[in-house]
Each structure stands twice: as structure tokens, then as C-alpha cells.
Amino acid sequence: xxxxxxxxxxxxxxxxxxxxxxxxxxxxxxxxxxxxxxxxxxxxxxxxxxxxxxxxxxxxxxxxxxxxxxxxxxxxxxxxxxxxxxxxxxxxxxxxxxxxxxxxxxxxxxxxxxxxxxxxxxxxxxxxxxxxxxxxxxxxxxxxxxxxxxxxxxxxxxxxxxxxxxxxxxxxxxxxxxxxxxxxxxxxxxxxxxxxxxxxxxxxxxxxxxxxxxxxxxxxxxxxxxxxxxxxxxxxxxxxxxxxxxxxxxxxxxxxxxxxxxxxxxxxxxxxxxxxxxxxxxxxxxxxxxxxxxxxxxxxxxxxxxxxxxxxxxxxxxxxxxxxxxxxxxxxxxxxxxxxxxxxxxxxxxxxxxxx
Numbered sequence: 042x043x044x045x046x047x048x049x050x051x052x053x054x055x056x057x058x059x060x061x062x063x064x065x066x067x068x069x070x071x072x073x074x075x076x077x078x079x080x081x082x083x084x085x086x087x088x089x090x091x092x093x094x095x096x097x098x099x100x101x102x103x104x105x106x107x108x109x110x111x112x113x114x115x116x117x118x119x120x121x122x123x124x125x126x127x128x129x130x131x132x133x134x135x136x137x138x139x140x141x142x143x144x145x146x147x148x149x150x151x152x153x154x155x156x157x158x159x160x161x162x163x164x165x166x167x168x169x170x171x172x173x174x175x176x177x178x179x180x181x182x183x184x185x186x187x188x189x190x191x192x193x194x195x196x197x198x199x200x201x202x203x204x205x206x207x208x209x210x211x212x213x214x215x216x217x218x219x220x221x222x223x224x225x226x227x228x229x230x231x232x233x234x235x236x237x238x239x240x241x242x243x244x245x246x247x248x249x250x251x252x253x254x255x256x257x258x259x260x261x262x263x264x265x266x267x268x269x270x271x272x273x274x275x276x277x278x279x280x281x282x283x284x285x286x287x288x289x290x291x292x293x294x295x296x297x298x299x300x301x302x303x304x305x306x307x308x309x310x311x312x313x314x315x316x317x318x319x320x321x322x323x324x325x326x327x328x329x330x331x332x333x334x335x336x337x338x339x340x341x342x343x344x345x346x347x348x349x350x351x352x353x354x355x356x357x358x359x360x361x362x363x364x365x366x367x368x369x370x371x372x373x374x375x376x377x378x379x380x381x382x383x384x385x386x387x388x389x390x391x392x393x394x395x396x397x
Contacts (some may be wrong), residue, residue: 052117075397076364081328081337083380083394085364088130090114096140098389099127103152103217103309103371107161107179110376111138113152114391120147120170128152128165128181133375135393141181144173151217152371154179155226157242166215170233172204174215176244181279189213190246195234210234210253217309219266221293227278231264237280237295238306247341250295251280258297265309265371269317274331280306283322288333305343313374320369323347325383326394338379339380339394340366356387366392 076085078377090112092098099116106112110133110335118127128142129150142149148169154161162184163177175186188201191212197211208214214232221227221239225247228238235253240246253262255294265281269290277298278291288301288310305323312318316336322348328337342365354360354367361367380394 053143061342064208074364076394077337077339079337081339081341082397084397085340086119086360086393086395087363088390089381089393090129090135091137093137094130096126096129099125100385100387101370101383101389101391102150102288102385104373104381104383104391105152105163106373106375106381107154108376109133112375112381112391113154113163115142115149115152115165116389117169117382118146118149121265122146128163139180145383147285153218153220155220157224162374164218164226166217166228168214168216170204170206172200172215172233174218174228174244185244187240187244187246189344190240190249192246193234193238193248193249194238195230195236195249195252208232217262217299217334219268221268221272222276227268229263229266229280230356231283235260235263237263237266240297250291255285258291260289263289265307266313268311269310271312271315271317273315279310279317281309281319283307288319303335307340308369309371311373313378316374318372318374318380320372320382322368322370324368324392326366326369326372326380340364340369340392342366355385356389358373358386361386361390 072076077083099118101270102117103228105114112131114129118129126142127141127145129140130138145167147168148171150168152166165175167173176184189196191201211231216231217229219227224242236249238249238271260282261284263280264283267279269279270276280289282289286304290299305321308320308322319327322341325341326339327335330336368385372382382388382392
């Protein structure tokens with residue numbers, strides 16, 4: 042059975058052998074001051090991990106950690122460069138370790154590590170023209186790969202057998218994963234049918250809930266998902282309902298219980314100790330307590346970024362400001378409780394926030 046899942050803390054057994062890390066330095070990786078407030082202050086280090094010269098940063102999408110505190114970063118990537126990897130691995134000093142995942146170029150999206158019978162696996166989702174999910178070893182070898190679950194009756198004919206870059210509510214555009222204690226996992230079809238699918242660990246489809254709508258238990262772009270099992274609360278499923286600017290809570294029987302408002306395009310969720318981490322695409326990262334109250338707001342640049350209707354800031358690194366975020370697309374805690382943030386920007390950016 043899978044170990045209790047977390048994106049920060051994993052069993053080390055079974056981790057793939059790695060090559061010696063490349064030691065790289067850059068002025069771009071210098072610390073940019075302290076951000077946050079009260080008990081939640083962090084040293085901000087933009088462009089923290091460094092790539093060797095043969096690779097380049099693309100649109101960064103998601104991040105996850107293994108038990109050695111190695112960071113995995115997935116890029117959307119460029120479909121026109123099929124030989125360039127989309128997944129990169131860095132050690133706990135931000136030094137390059139290895140790269141793989143060329144098959145996700147042009148549509149790389151979700152990324153999570155899970156332990157199953159003592160062995161860690163990487164779960165990957167691809168959208169755009171890819172429309173797929175896959176389970177990989179930590180070296181990038183495919184264990185299984187699946188396409189649209191046609192048994193759900195949610196998808197257009199040919200969506201699984203002949204996927205094309207077509208968007209719509211009858212299309213499969215998977216975004217993120219959450220892992221259940223019984224060994225199953227949940228998959229958010231965030232850009233497609235707007236529903237949450239349930240699978241077993243072998244990738245066999247079992248059911249779904251949600252769908253497009255404006256009422257409780259329905260979604261408008263359910264981009265992120267997480268099982269909140271922090272101490273002192275009953276476990277529940279949390280869906281980052283991005284275009285509704287809310288988190289929706291469900292019990293473990295997938296029944297709607299509550300909506301938490303006040304976000305700016307929340308993109309995903311992670312937890313560590315008593316804290317919940319919510320990266321918001323509108324230029325900030327929020328930390329929540331066990332009652333879902335915001336206890337800290339990190340890197341807030343909402344006013345300036347929201348006024349940029351042509352999205353010039355996203356594409357122009359010279360307009361980025363130290364200690365401020367542009368478009369946080371995913372974030373996770375590392376083994377130490379520090380935070381890694383990936384942003385949806387043209388040249389990619391991964392920031393480390395170290396607790397002070």
C-alpha cells in the first residue's frame with residue numbers, strides 16, 4: 042500500500058541512482074531579502090536552481106520533492122523541441138542532478154511523488170495536445186500511461202485514441218493529483234471536463250465527481266487538488282477552484298462541505314505541519330492555518346500584475362521585482378518546511394523561500 046502521501050517527506054528506499062550534481066553559480070540566484078510577516082518570514086531567493094548550459098528554462102509549471110530533498114520541476118516545454126527534457130531534478134543546494142521527460146514537451150503540467158510499497162514513483166500529467174497521465178520511476182521510466190477515461194462518458198469520440206489540441210468541456214486536460222489513504226488517487230481535469238476523476242494505483246478509472254457549474258460542488262477550472270490530513274482536523278479533499286477564486290472542501294466520501302473564498306486564481310495546494318500553502322496565479326502565495334484563515338501573504342504584487350492587461354510583465358524579466366511574484370502556478374514545502382514556488386512565466390522561474 043502507498044505510504045501516507047506528502048510532497049515533502051518520503052521514504053528514501055528505492056530512490057534512483059543519480060549522477061554527481063553539476064555545481065553552478067549565478068548572480069540571478071542571489072538572495073533578494075526577507076518577505077512575509079510575523080512568525081512567517083522567509084528569505085527569498087529567485088532563480089534558485091541552476092541549469093547547465095545545454096538546457097534552458099521554459100514555462101515552469103509544477104514542483105515536487107523526494108525524501109533526499111531533491112527538487113523535481115516540470116515545464117510545459119516547447120513541442121517544437123522534442124529532444125529537450127521537460128523534467129529537471131536538483132539537489133538540496135539547487136544544483137542540477139539529471140533531466141528526462143522529453144515526451145511531455147509542449148504540455149507538461151502536474152508532478153507529484155508517491156511511495157508505493159516502499160518505492161517512490163513520479164506521477165505526471167500532460168495537457169494541450171498530450172492529454173495524458175503517466176506513472177514513472179524517478180529515472181523517468183514509464184510504469185504506465187493512460188489517456189482520457191472514456192468510460193466516464195464525459196469526453197468526445199476519439200479523445201483517448203487520437204488526442205488533439207482541442208479545448209472544451211468534452212475534452213481531457215488533466216492538471217494535478219491527490220492521493221488517497223486506500224491507495225487510489227484523484228485527478229483534476231482542470232482545463233477539460235472540470236471534474237475530479239478517481240483511479241486505482243494502476244491507473245484504472247473508478248469514477249468521478251463535480252463538473253462545470255456555479256453551485257457548491259461544481260467548478261470553474263478545478264486546477265489543483267489535495268488531501269488535507271493535518272493533525273487536529275478530519276481528513277478532507279481540497280479543490281483549488283481557480284476561476285471561482287475559491288477552495289472547495291469535500292469529505293472523504295467526495296461530498297461537498299464548504300467553500301473558502303478570498304483568493305486570486307488559486308492554482309494548487311500543499312500542507313506541512315499545521316500550515317496550508319496556496320499559490321495564487323494573481324501574484325502572491327498564501328499560508329493558511331487549520332481553520333483556512335490566511336496567516337501570511339508572500340510576495341504580493343497583485344495590483345501591478347493585475348493592471349498589466351497585455352501580460353507584458355510575464356514575458357519581460359526586466360519588469361520582475363525582487364521579493365515579488367508574477368504568476369505562482371505551483372508551490373510545495375520541502376523537507377525542512379521551506380517553500381519552493383514555480384511561476385507561469387515565459388522564461389521560467391523557481392524561487393526558494395527559506396524560513397527565518
